[in-house]
Amino acid sequence: MSYRAGDAARRARERYELKQAAAEFYRKLSVTERLEEALNSTFCLGPEDVYGHLANYFAQFSKPPTICQIRGRKVLDGTGEPTVEAEVFCTVKNMDKRICSSVISAASEHPKASKGPEQESNHSADIAIQWLNDLSPKLRGMSPDEQNKIDQLLSDFYQPKIEEEKERRQMEREASPMPLQPEPSPVTSPAPGKKKGSGKGKKAAVVEKPIPPEETPEAVVPGSPAIGALSLAVAKASSVLSKTPLYLHIRALRNEKLPTEFFMPTPMISILSCGTSSPGKLNLMKEVLIIPQTGLTVQQSLDMALMLQNQIVKQINAASKTGDTVQWESLAKALGSKCYLFADAASKPVCKLLESGSMNSPPCSGTVIKHTNEITISQLLGVFKLIEGENRVAVLGCPYKESVGDSTADLAVGLGARFVKLGGLLRG
Numbered sequence: 001m002s003y004r005a006g007d008a009a010r011r012a013r014e015r016y017e018l019k020q021a022a023a024e025f026y027r028k029l030s031v032t033e034r035l036e037e038a039l040n041s042t043f044c045l046g047p048e049d050v051y052g053h054l055a056n057y058f059a060q061f062s063k064p065p066t067i068c069q070i071r072g073r074k075v076l077d078g079t080g081e082p083t084v085e086a087e088v089f090c091t092v093k094n095m096d097k098r099i100c101s102s103v104i105s106a107a108s109e110h111p112k113a114s115k116g117p118e119q120e121s122n123h124s125a126d127i128a129i130q131w132l133n134d135l136s137p138k139l140r141g142m143s144p145d146e147q148n149k150i151d152q153l154l155s156d157f158y159q160p161k162i163e164e165e166k167e168r169r170q171m172e173r174e175a176s177p178m179p180l181q182p183e184p185s186p187v188t189s190p191a192p193g194k195k196k197g198s199g200k201g202k203k204a205a206v207v208e209k210p211i212p213p214e215e216t217p218e219a220v221v222p223g224s225p226a227i228g229a230l231s232l233a234v235a236k237a238s239s240v241l242s243k244t245p246l247y248l249h250i251r252a253l254r255n256e257k258l259p260t261e262f263f264m265p266t267p268m269i270s271i272l273s274c275g276t277s278s279p280g281k282l283n284l285m286k287e288v289l290i291i292p293q294t295g296l297t298v299q300q301s302l303d304m305a306l307m308l309q310n311q312i313v314k315q316i317n318a319a320s321k322t323g324d325t326v327q328w329e330s331l332a333k334a335l336g337s338k339c340y341l342f343a344d345a346a347s348k349p350v351c352k353l354l355e356s357g358s359m360n361s362p363p364c365s366g367t368v369i370k371h372t373n374e375i376t377i378s379q380l381l382g383v384f385k386l387i388e389g390e391n392r393v394a395v396l397g398c399p400y401k402e403s404v405g406d407s408t409a410d411l412a413v414g415l416g417a418r419f420v421k422l423g424g425l426l427r428g
Helices: 004-029 031-045 051-058 120-141 145-173 224-240 246-255 279-285 299-309 325-335 349-356 377-389 406-416
Strands: 066-076 083-090 095-103 267-274 289-290 366-370 391-398 419-420
Touching: 004 031, 004 366, 031 051, 051 246, 066 095, 066 120, 066 224, 083 224, 120 145, 120 224, 145 224, 145 377, 224 246, 224 377, 246 377, 246 406, 349 377, 366 377, 377 391, 377 406, 391 406, 406 419
Parallel strands: 267 419, 366 391, 391 419
Antiparallel strands: 066 083, 083 095, 267 289
């Protein structure tokens, strides 16, 4: 009897301690008070769906969603080349859900190249998937609303990859044989006894100023599209979870509050493309675009663009060459008050612009900014503030390949771009 009595007393004590622990658990979370308030409001309102009303009531007290997994997979971009898609999974009310995904096209080091080898695209996509797998545990538990913190983490992750790529390329250059430099042709002097300009109507040979070589393009690190795609995917996830349009969410990130007015970017239409490969003086400009007048319909704008395209006969008299800074400055002074001069391929990368804190090189009315490769949303916000701070025109352009998705339109409105360059024959 004593053994059974002791066992019953032990079980009673355990039940009492369990009840006390449960009461303390619910007391800390204020469950009793909120449950009583929910039941009272439900009884007073008398909704048709009682459990739906209770679910909506308690939803406001649930924890904010957090990132639980980042997943990457290989997809095809708008031109059919392999690229990476970044998927964001979040824990929402104790359940793991796929929130959204994002894809951006990779920009090559040489935009003039029509298409890169498929093997390089596959290699870059494979590395990007591996990067996303490595970043998944680093972002686990973070809120998609922490855009700046996540972008800083992505930039810190990407910086060592740049150094590794530079070291690899340096080793390849040292291992490869140096190309032979062609000897300069000697300048032929006129024969003695002959007078200059003796031939009537003949022009004397003009020694052209040597064209300086193009600057070495910034190294495109294989796998870099993972950084830009993941940054955009996090912004999209935050907008989806808050049930806010992406453009409104990006504008709120920029202004730190919801704006009341928006500026709709004006699209630009290409009427001359590939000018650098054209004969004569047209090779001065790579691309000529027009901005339709406000109030015109789409058909009227297209008709005007076709008319101007067929009537381009004006020659540009400035003796400018690629890489000639002095002539470009004089051209900017001559045409700056007549039309916009935008720096596109000649512009520095976004990271270099943010480091320098200046938009003075090259002299232009504004800069075309593209969301490609490792560029994060925070960097886009920073460079657009820099452009507007110097009273220049901000233009958001599509990547050199065909865009995937409609995020370009949301970025253009959210960032406050003056114009959006949707491209033409160059696909951006």
